[in-house]
Amino acid sequence: MYNNITRRACLEGIVLATGASALGVSGASAAASPRIKLGFDNFSIRALGWKAGKLLEYAAKQKVDVLMISDLDSYESIETPHLKEISAQAKSDGIELIAGTLSLCPTSTKFSNKRGTAVEHAKLLVRVAHDLGTPVARCVLGFMEDRKTPGGISARIKDMAAVLREVKGYAKDHGVKFAVENHAGDMQGWELLQLIEETGPDFIGATLDTGNATWTLEDPMTCVEALAPHVLASGIRDSMVWKDDHGAVVAWTAVGEGVVDFKAIASRWKELMPEQPFVLEIISGFSKGFNYKESTFWPGYETVRAQGLVRFQELAERGKPIPPFKAKEGPEHDQSEQSYQLAELERSIVYCRETLGMGRK
Numbered sequence: 001m002y003n004n005i006t007r008r009a010c011l012e013g014i015v016l017a018t019g020a021s022a023l024g025v026s027g028a029s030a031a032a033s034p035r036i037k038l039g040f041d042n043f044s045i046r047a048l049g050w051k052a053g054k055l056l057e058y059a060a061k062q063k064v065d066v067l068m069i070s071d072l073d074s075y076e077s078i079e080t081p082h083l084k085e086i087s088a089q090a091k092s093d094g095i096e097l098i099a100g101t102l103s104l105c106p107t108s109t110k111f112s113n114k115r116g117t118a119v120e121h122a123k124l125l126v127r128v129a130h131d132l133g134t135p136v137a138r139c140v141l142g143f144m145e146d147r148k149t150p151g152g153i154s155a156r157i158k159d160m161a162a163v164l165r166e167v168k169g170y171a172k173d174h175g176v177k178f179a180v181e182n183h184a185g186d187m188q189g190w191e192l193l194q195l196i197e198e199t200g201p202d203f204i205g206a207t208l209d210t211g212n213a214t215w216t217l218e219d220p221m222t223c224v225e226a227l228a229p230h231v232l233a234s235g236i237r238d239s240m241v242w243k244d245d246h247g248a249v250v251a252w253t254a255v256g257e258g259v260v261d262f263k264a265i266a267s268r269w270k271e272l273m274p275e276q277p278f279v280l281e282i283i284s285g286f287s288k289g290f291n292y293k294e295s296t297f298w299p300g301y302e303t304v305r306a307q308g309l310v311r312f313q314e315l316a317e318r319g320k321p322i323p324p325f326k327a328k329e330g331p332e333h334d335q336s337e338q339s340y341q342l343a344e345l346e347r348s349i350v351y352c353r354e355t356l357g358m359g360r361k
Helices: 007-022 027-031 042-048 052-062 080-092 118-132 144-148 152-166 168-173 189-199 210-214 220-230 262-272 306-318 330-354
Strands: 038-041 066-069 096-103 136-140 177-181 204-209 231-235 238-244 247-253 278-280 287-290
Touching: 038 042, 038 052, 038 096, 038 330, 042 066, 042 330, 052 066, 052 080, 080 096, 080 118, 096 118, 118 136, 118 152, 118 168, 136 204, 136 231, 144 152, 152 168, 152 177, 152 189, 177 189, 177 231, 189 204, 189 220, 204 210, 204 220, 210 220, 210 231, 210 238, 210 247, 220 231, 220 262, 220 306, 238 306, 247 306, 278 330
Parallel strands: 038 066, 038 278, 066 096, 096 136, 136 177, 177 204, 204 231, 231 278
Antiparallel strands: 238 247, 247 287
């Protein structure tokens, strides 16, 4: 029996045993590391218009670990007593909450003063997160249009950073970190990394969105590897990317149905950030063209890195056109849209759980 064991196999076994021993765990326990937490963002099923209580009921039925409520309108009230009721409901169901809102950059093209100034809005988000019992508050800078504003995305990053610095003390006093998202084509992963590192990683992290990465001509894996040390939350969906005469077209899809290698992403996720959740934000049914073969496209995109663009183009080489979703007309319109969004999300949950090995329930 022992004669069949090669010297190389023996050495490999010693290395593996030594590595496990150095970590203070056995080989069996090392192999049985916890699965990645799985959840979803309420925007995945926005057509249903559910408030927080109903969203939690659905999350419990789907047996997910995390629910991100990414807007402040999805509560019956943002007063402390109601938020504490939602927090208690989540704890009862064993679901972690992540609070969220949209732009905190006062010069973004999509900033709204509905919640006051950017600083007032940021403080409100912190208070909501605190009342919900979550240390993570997701927010965004803006949208791809901000890349073409005076000063470009670099100027908007500086304006966003100024707001966050002003509320740093308030956030730290409440035990809350901002999780800034690479959102709707505003920042590439390295640009968000710059915002975090230069503003303060002690109170700012990232919401890593794989779908939004493709809207900045970036391969999602590039974004994962850049932001991993700072990820606090996520927005996960797949993308189908294909070439056309003007550049490329991107259509977001359910996870496992696009061209992104999610098995590779899941593996890297487990290596780099095993305690950070995989939060699904499925936004399917339409496509968007990126005409980067035309010179008129590039103002505002001068900071796009060549290596990242090459990896994005490799995605496009593998992709193929897919048709958009069209809701039924007439009285069945709303129902068909709701059913479509539920199906897209639930297929993604199943894929992540059964194919990628995610979820702790």
